Amino acid sequence: MSVKSSFFMPLVLLAVMAGCGPTGQCQETGGDYEKFKETIILRFKDRVPRQWGETVPGVKTKLNSTKKVIALTLDACGSKNDGYDSRLMDYLIRENIPATLFINARWIDKYPREFKVLATNSLFEIENHGFAHKPCSVNGRSIYGINGTSSVGEVVDEIEKGARKIASLTGRKPLYYRSGTAYYDEVAVEVAAEMGYQIAGFSILGDAGASYSQEQVRNALLRAEPGDVIICHMNHPESETAEGIIEAVGELKKRGFIFVRLSDSGMK
Ligand SMILES: [Zn+2]
Secondary structure, X not given: OOHHHHHHHHHHHHHHHOOEOOOOOEOOOOOOHHHHHHHHHHHHOOOOOOOEEOOOOOEEOEEOOOOOEEEEEEEEOOOOOOOOOHHHHHHHHHOOOOEEEEEOHHHHHHOHHHHHHHHOOOOEEEEEOOOOOOOEXXXXXXXXXXXXXXXXXXXXXXXXHHHHHHHHHHOOOOOEEOOHHHOEEHHHHHHHHHOOOEEEOOOEEOOOOOOOOHHHHHHXXXXXXXXXXXXXXXXXXXXXXXXXXXXXXXXXXXXXXXXXXXXXXXXX
């Protein structure tokens, strides 16, 4: 057993002790949560990050497969102006296209009914897009004018409270985490790994925060190669994301690509 994995095991046990049942149901907080958090804070207290970005060491950006598979990942951020892109989601359901949904806790509160429908559809896996949609920093870095988490403790809260909210509603603890803005420092990425989560980056920027035109979305997706992970958004029905995806998915299927969820192939 390596040093890293011998550290890792007790943390998983601590997570179980911290209010998570054997099938993954967790309380949002409480139990031994504070102890769990303190252990991680202690472990990382002397670490100073040197990098800040979307692809710092430890962020996984591709599928772990040599087959002609690609993954569509869709973020739901829970910001003030968020909606629900039913046109996009109805299309995926109708056409039987699997996807991985990164959902923020605030979005769940805003769209509880839609969340339940998506969470109970086996086409989709629900993953963690954080509790308050903060960039993932151990020392308060910011990006696009959005303040990141300011400490290791805040990183733990942002990740774990989001994960526990999802687990408490679905009975399944998320495997993957993607921060608000998808920015990280490399120490925060290690914190997430110690907590048992993989950081899901991406290899194709599909809609640039739902700002792309239909043609830009389509062109971005049509650059896909085997193993690519596409990031788009399902929270902006006013955008042209849905049209762009619908156009590209048909063409990608013609080219022989198979859509998978992240956990179907795993990430590297
Ligand atoms: Zn987001």
